[in-house]
Amino acid sequence: MKMRFDILTLFPGMFSSPLQESILGKAIEKGLLQIRTINIRDYSQDKHQVVDDTPYGGGQGMVMKVEPIARAIESAKSQNPSARIIYLTPQGKPLNQDLARRLSTQLHLILLCGRYEGVDERVRELFIDEEISIGDYVLTGGELAAMVLIDAVSRFIPGVLGSDRSAEEDSFFNSLLEYPQYTRPSDFRGSCVPEVLLSGNHSAISEWRRKEALRRTSLRRPDLLTKANLSEEDRKLLKEIQHGNSIGHRGLPNTD
Ligand code: 4HQ
Numbered sequence: 001m002k003m004r005f006d007i008l009t010l011f012p013g014m015f016s017s018p019l020q021e022s023i024l025g026k027a028i029e030k031g032l033l034q035i036r037t038i039n040i041r042d043y044s045q046d047k048h049q050v051v052d053d054t055p056y057g058g059g060q061g062m063v064m065k066v067e068p069i070a071r072a073i074e075s076a077k078s079q080n081p082s083a084r085i086i087y088l089t090p091q092g093k094p095l096n097q098d099l100a101r102r103l104s105t106q107l108h109l110i111l112l113c114g115r116y117e118g119v120d121e122r123v124r125e126l127f128i129d130e131e132i133s134i135g136d137y138v139l140t141g142g143e144l145a146a147m148v149l150i151d152a153v154s155r156f157i158p159g160v161l162g163s164d165r166s167a168e169e170d171s172f173f174n175s176l177l178e179y180p181q182y183t184r185p186s187d188f189r190g191s192c193v194p195e196v197l198l199s200g201n202h203s204a205i206s207e208w209r210r211k212e213a214l215r216r217t218s219l220r221r222p223d224l225l226t227k228a229n230l231s232e233e234d235r236k237l238l239k240e241i242q243h244g245n246s247i248g249h250r251g252l253p254n255t256d
Helices: 012-020 022-029 066-079 097-103 121-127 143-154 202-220 222-227 232-246
Strands: 003-009 033-039 084-094 108-112 130-133
Touching (some): 003 066, 012 143, 022 033, 066 108, 084 097, 084 143, 202 222
16 A cells, blocks of 8 residues: 655755655655655745744744644645644654554655744644654754655555565564675685675574674663563573673674
């Protein structure tokens, strides 16, 4: 089934190339995904198409006015009354893989991108179903956040990734970081691909990859291990890793 995103923004041009390249571009061509931008300025009834104003009570910056946003949302919603309306803001629920998967079960999402000091509080009160943050940093607007959300969500739409791949198989789905990957040449300036990967021994390769995923996760993101579903075999591998660390094998790998 086709998933649809309507993006309400003052800068529709920002969305043209990033979403039309590569995997998402193919998904749009295949009809799995529809992305439409709506320029909030088109919904200003002001003679100068004003969409922002100074904050009541004073203070720096500008606030996005409620009326143009209200009309833009009502126009998008009239085409699909069941669509959920999401506002991208650092004050929202942090986006993660579980939230992206849940959003991918919706047929129609409306994403509101704020600029300046954000939107008049009555937009939230009257129209917004959910507030989402892509991380604890401040962007110049919600547009890049909306693109990140669309990218992460679209990977869960059946057929968007190659037929032999699904987002559910990703390592992050199992709450572990990815194992190291190599391709040719087997020896680059004396730095060699681990022997086991050249062995053709598939069970040994699987065990090595699982162990390296566990090693990376325990070194870089130990917080992820607590929520991971670890088997008895995983716990055995982790013990080996911790023993290796305690006798001085390998420190923190390079951060890439
Ligand atoms: N902004 N995650 C301020 C963000 C942001 C984030 C969007 C900047 C909203 C008004 N959005 N505008 N981080 O920094 O989603």
